[in-house]
Amino acid sequence: MKWSVLGWRLASFAVAAGLITLWQFAADQRLISPVFLPGPDRAWASLMRGFTSGDLLTKLAGTLTHMAYGWLLASIVGVALGAMIGSSKTMRAYVAPTLELLRPLPVSAIIPVAIAALGLSQGMALAVIAFGSLWPMLLGTIHGFAAVEPRLYEVARVLHMSRLAVIFKIALPSAAPDILAGMRLSLTVALILAVVCEMLAGLDGLGQWVLLSARSFRSADLFAGVMLLGVIGYVTALAMDAAESRLLRWQAARR
Amino acid sequence: MAEPALALVQSSPSPARAQIAFDNVALTLGGKAIIDTISLEVAAGEILCVVGASGCGKTTALRLAAGLYQPTGGSVRFEGEPMRAPRREIAVVFQDYGKALLPWRTAAGNISLALETIGMRAHQREARAAELLAKVGLAGHAAKYPTEMSGGMQQRLQIARCLAQDPKVLLMDEPFGALDAMTRQGLQDEMLALVASTGATVVFVTHDLEEAIYLGDRVVGLLPHPGRVGLELTIDLPRPRDQLATREQPEFLRLRRALFDFIKASE
Numbered sequence: 001m002k003w004s005v006l007g008w009r010l011a012s013f014a015v016a017a018g019l020i021t022l023w024q025f026a027a028d029q030r031l032i033s034p035v036f037l038p039g040p041d042r043a044w045a046s047l048m049r050g051f052t053s054g055d056l057l058t059k060l061a062g063t064l065t066h067m068a069y070g071w072l073l074a075s076i077v078g079v080a081l082g083a084m085i086g087s088s089k090t091m092r093a094y095v096a097p098t099l100e101l102l103r104p105l106p107v108s109a110i111i112p113v114a115i116a117a118l119g120l121s122q123g124m125a126l127a128v129i130a131f132g133s134l135w136p137m138l139l140g141t142i143h144g145f146a147a148v149e150p151r152l153y154e155v156a157r158v159l160h161m162s163r164l165a166v167i168f169k170i171a172l173p174s175a176a177p178d179i180l181a182g183m184r185l186s187l188t189v190a191l192i193l194a195v196v197c198e199m200l201a202g203l204d205g206l207g208q209w210v211l212l213s214a215r216s217f218r219s220a221d222l223f224a225g226v227m228l229l230g231v232i233g234y235v236t237a238l239a240m241d242a243a244e245s246r247l248l249r250w251q252a253a254r255r
Numbered sequence: 256m257a258e259p260a261l262a263l264v265q266s267s268p269s270p271a272r273a274q275i276a277f278d279n280v281a282l283t284l285g286g287k288a289i290i291d292t293i294s295l296e297v298a299a300g301e302i303l304c305v306v307g308a309s310g311c312g313k314t315t316a317l318r319l320a321a322g323l324y325q326p327t328g329g330s331v332r333f334e335g336e337p338m339r340a341p342r343r344e345i346a347v348v349f350q351d352y353g354k355a356l357l358p359w360r361t362a363a364g365n366i367s368l369a370l371e372t373i374g375m376r377a378h379q380r381e382a383r384a385a386e387l388l389a390k391v392g393l394a395g396h397a398a399k400y401p402t403e404m405s406g407g408m409q410q411r412l413q414i415a416r417c418l419a420q421d422p423k424v425l426l427m428d429e430p431f432g433a434l435d436a437m438t439r440q441g442l443q444d445e446m447l448a449l450v451a452s453t454g455a456t457v458v459f460v461t462h463d464l465e466e467a468i469y470l471g472d473r474v475v476g477l478l479p480h481p482g483r484v485g486l487e488l489t490i491d492l493p494r495p496r497d498q499l500a501t502r503e504q505p506e507f508l509r510l511r512r513a514l515f516d517f518i519k520a521s522e
Contacts, residue, residue, distance in 0.1 A: 151354040
């Protein structure tokens with residue numbers, strides 16, 4: 001059992017190493033002009049240079065901040081609103097059609113609207129990121145709260161639990177798997193929108209770094225930025241995994 | 256539907272001694288009469304079993320007793336006071352233990368839920384939960400999640416959570432209906448022992464006629480469409496009861512016959 005896990009790990013590393021070798025080979029043989037494709041060695045060197053000079057660190061911090069604020073705002077609003085809508089059948093009936101209409105809207109399309117209303121500002125970025133990452137969380141929470149086992153509400157009544165206790169001890173833990181699934185999706189959306197906003201509004205961050213590097217044909221810097229964005233996506237997903245397996249330990253018992 | 260040729264027995268109200276009293280209770284849901292005048296009394300410490308064909312409203316009657324439903328006619332009283340909402344002294348054991356337990360809480364955590372609502376402190380809760388788990392034969396399973404337990408264990412856990420309320424009355428809705436025969440018999444005896452030690456009143460709804468006779472001091476048979484009392488039997492079998500000896504007694508067989516005939520006639 002353990003050996004097979006190890007085997008798969010080794011295999012996945014081998015694939016990654018193979019791809020990087022291929023990349024290096026393509027760059028060395030100049031199959032693609034170095035203006036557009038730097039080798040992994042140059043990209044790595046640029047990454048290190050960016051870190052030592054501190055340039056890239058500021059950009060990284062910028063992107064992380066945009067992402068985190070937008071995502072947190074969306075989480076708070078999404079869970080609170082979702083709990084309200086999800087726990088009331090009447091509310092669901094009234095609000096659901098509107099939500100279905102707004103949900104598939106590509107958020108990038110509302111960026112011009114946000115820029116017109118809020119200017120090329122941090123506030124605009126916050127609004128766009130929060131709006132975009134709101135949906136998976138809102139819909140997840142609504143579904144989670146709507147799907148609470150009715151029997152548990154009866155148990156709560158028989159036990160004379162207070163309204164607050166019912167929300168925090170019954171509804172919220174019951175909806176937690178759906179809420180966390182929404183939060184996971186939102187995390188990706190938040191990263192994408194943070195980059196887009198930085199590109200469009202020239203806000204300090206990796207999006208801006210990547211765009212400016214591309215415009216000035218600094219392909220190594222461009223790739224360094226892209227690599228860093230990949231790392232952000234990967235690490236935040238890992239953190240989410242850890243949070244989920246800790247909060248949803250009881251679901252592991254079910255399997 | 257053929258009306259069974261049975262003497263309709265209605266207990267005469269004597270509110271002084273009744274812990275739970277149904278006084279001409281009727282319930283209409285969505286224009287349909289579910290229960291049409293049930294008058295019934297349960298004395299403190301009594302074990303009353305309720306049987307009846309499906310659709311006779313036995314579960315509904317239990318929910319009325321729990322205060323989960325309000326009657327549309329007549330009144331349900333607990334110790335003389337009208338039941339307007341569920342009360343802490345009245346615990347309900349639901350049939351679907353899988354739905355009534357919180358899957359995200361361990362066995363101890365599920366019991367703790369009841370202890371939290373009575374405002375017990377954290378350090379006391381742990382000891383009390385362990386004590387209750389031991390009482391229902393689940394000592395050593397405190398850290399298990401319900402999904403890691405068998406059906407019988409989950410139902411024991413639900414009973415332990417009800418006992419955590421320190422109830423005067425246990426309302427049980429076909430609690431052993433989903434369990435296999437061996438587990439069911441074991442739990443019947445455990446329940447009788449628990450009830451004997453706490454002195455709680457029990458109203459036990461079941462579709463298993465033998466179970467009703469085996470457990471009860473009294474068995475009430477309901478007639479369907481709408482639900483009403485059709486039969487009342489006093490069970491004069493010695494206690495403690497025994498799965499083999501009690502079920503072999505001529506009196507047990509006589510009661511069993513009477514109850515089977517009643518159900519057959521009511522269908």
